[in-house]
Amino acid sequence: MSITPGLLPVGLRDRLPPQAEAASRLLHRVIVAIGRHGYDRVAPPLAEFEEGLVGRLKSARAQDLLRFVDPVSQRTLALRPDITAQIGRIAATRMRHRARPLRLAYGGPVLKLRATQLRPERELIQTGAELIGSDTVAAAIELLGVAIEALETAGVTGITVDLTLPDLVETLAAGPLPLAPERIDAVRATLDAKDAGGLAALDAEAYLPFIAAAGPLDDAMTRLRRVPGADALSSRLDGIAAIAAAFRDRVTLTLDPTERHGFEYQSWLGFSLFGAGLSGEVGRGGSYTIVHADGGEEAAIGFSLYIDPLVDAGLGQEPRRRLFLPTGTDPAAAASLRGQGWTTIAALADGDDAAALGCTHRLVGGEPQPL
Numbered sequence: 001m002s003i004t005p006g007l008l009p010v011g012l013r014d015r016l017p018p019q020a021e022a023a024s025r026l027l028h029r030v031i032v033a034i035g036r037h038g039y040d041r042v043a044p045p046l047a048e049f050e051e052g053l054v055g056r057l058k059s060a061r062a063q064d065l066l067r068f069v070d071p072v073s074q075r076t077l078a079l080r081p082d083i084t085a086q087i088g089r090i091a092a093t094r095m096r097h098r099a100r101p102l103r104l105a106y107g108g109p110v111l112k113l114r115a116t117q118l119r120p121e122r123e124l125i126q127t128g129a130e131l132i133g134s135d136t137v138a139a140a141i142e143l144l145g146v147a148i149e150a151l152e153t154a155g156v157t158g159i160t161v162d163l164t165l166p167d168l169v170e171t172l173a174a175g176p177l178p179l180a181p182e183r184i185d186a187v188r189a190t191l192d193a194k195d196a197g198g199l200a201a202l203d204a205e206a207y208l209p210f211i212a213a214a215g216p217l218d219d220a221m222t223r224l225r226r227v228p229g230a231d232a233l234s235s236r237l238d239g240i241a242a243i244a245a246a247f248r249d250r251v252t253l254t255l256d257p258t259e260r261h262g263f264e265y266q267s268w269l270g271f272s273l274f275g276a277g278l279s280g281e282v283g284r285g286g287s288y289t290i291v292h293a294d295g296g297e298e299a300a301i302g303f304s305l306y307i308d309p310l311v312d313a314g315l316g317q318e319p320r321r322r323l324f325l326p327t328g329t330d331p332a333a334a335a336s337l338r339g340q341g342w343t344t345i346a347a348l349a350d351g352d353d354a355a356a357l358g359c360t361h362r363l364v365g366g367e368p369q370p371l
Contacts, residue, residue, distance in 0.1 A: 011115040011122030015311070022316030023125060026154050026307050029316075030127050031107050033153040037146045039105035039129045044086035046109070050076040056085035066113050079111045083126050084304060088290045091132040092298070100133025100298075119280060121308060128285070130302035135287035137239040139301050140269055141246045147273060147283060147303040148251060155315040158276025160252040163217070163240055164259040165233065166266040166286060168210065176229035177206045192260035210258050217244055220255035236268050243269075265289075269301070278309050324354035324362045324371075333366065342368065 008014070015023055031041060050067055065078035080086060083106050091102055107127035115122050129146055131139050144161065151159055165171075169188040173179035179187060187207060190198035194211050206229065213224040217240075224230055225237060244253050262284060263270040270286035285303025292298065310316060323342045325334055327350055334344050345357050354362050354371060361368040 009122075011112075011120060013121065013123075018317050018320070019311050023307055023311045025318070026310050026316040027107050027125055027127055029153050030150045030305060030307070031105060033150040034105045034127075034129045034146055037103070037129075037142070037149075039103040039146070041105045041107070042087065042090055043106065043108065044080070044083065044090060046111075047077045047079050048086070049073075050078040052089070053078045053080065053085065056088055064113055066111055081110055081112045082304070083108060083110060084128070084130065084302060087130045087302070088132075088300070091130070091300070092290050092292045096292070101139065102132040103129065104132065105129045125307040126304050127307060128283070128302060128304035130300060132290065132300045133298060135267065135269075135299040135301045137242050140239065140243055140287065143285065143301050143303055144243065144247065144271065147285065147305065148247065150305060151273065151275060151282065154310055156275035156278065156282065156310065158252070159250075160254060160274040161247065162254045162256055162259070162272040162274065163243070164255070164263060164270040164272075164286075165236055165257045165268065166260060166263040166270045167268055168233065168257055169207070171232055171236075172207070172229055175232040179204065188260055191258035194258070214256040214258070215254060217248075217253040217255045220257070224255070224257055239269065267299075271303075273303075273305070275310075275313075278313050280309065282306055282309050320358070320360055322357075322359040322361070323368050324352075324357065324359040326350075326363060329363060337363075337368070 067076050067078045070077045087104055110124050110126045112122045131143055169184055173184050186202055187204045196208055199205055199208050209227040213220050265288050266286035268287055272281045273283035275282055283303055283305035287301040290298045290300050321342055323344050325344050325346045327347045338344055345359050361370055
């Protein structure tokens with residue numbers, strides 16, 4: 001069965017002008033903004049050995065990856081669905097000798113095996129930063145500030161930060177609201193689904209008030225601190241209060257303490273980032289742990305941003321200044337015009353149409369004139 005010419009697999013697409021240029025421009029702006037905070041860029045490969053990638057992607061299984069056999073090693077390789085885990089590998093191996101905290105930035109394409117209803121694209125441009133060696137409140141404030149500034153640099157307005165407590169169930173289950181180990185996953189999933197009836201069926205009604213403790217940050221924090229057993233979360237809540245104090249005049253802050261989907265490997269803090277007029281979340285991050293080859297663990301915190309929703313919203317596009325150069329134009333004059341910021345389109349024949357070629361101006365008598 002032949003494939004229709006131009007047909008692409010589900011979830012993959014071509015970026016055409018001017019969106020392709022906007023994507024490149026936005027990625028550059030975000031990476032530069034992150035780098036100005038001292039985060040050095042690294043560039044891991046698009047594919048790695050499957051077993052190594054799966055071992056670092058706690059939320060993924062082998063069947064969740066797009067795999068193929070390497071003709072050189074005859075071992076199974078997998079295309080990365082996320083770059084964060086690769087940064088952890090680099091920090092734990094090739095850059096293990098570097099002083100901590102280690103600040104690293106990245107940007108590049110990722111490919112997911114399956115799309116979601118909210119995000120039908122399978123190929124995305126992911127960028128972000130990781131702070132390796134610390135997950136303190138001070139580190140969280142720095143990282144979140146870098147993420148917000150990067151989005152602002154990209155033109156995102158009306159930023160909302162939704163905070164969550166990824167290890168809420170584990171913390172409470174080991175203290176004031178005990179649960180048998182085999183029940184923790186079920187309670188965690190039920191809370192994530194906001195399923196009050198499911199909690200009752202699991203005989204975990206004590207966790208029900210945490211579902212209602214969500215919404216605008218100040219109100220949610222007040223309700224959360226009043227929940228019986230929440231004293232075990234006091235250090236985390238104090239940390240969130242400090243984070244809120246640093247950003248409350250800059251962004252909108254909300255709290256959903258039971259949100260778990262997408263935060264499978266985060267520890268005490270997780271956050272999602274949204275922007276006005278953008279579809280769905282544009283980034284997420286939080287604290288986590290890197291495991292070294294010798295079994296040692298290292299605290300870290302980071303964030304990932306996705307460029308595609310920004311491009312789809314029309315960000316990153318700039319007014320076009322395309323200058324048509326008639327045949328016989330002096331090459332030195334053309335080079336000088338490009339140095340002034342013009343994009344030049346040279347006529348290859350006397351009959352070339354400046355407007356049809358997308359030009360906004362035409363060179364007349366050595367001077368650009370609007371079409």
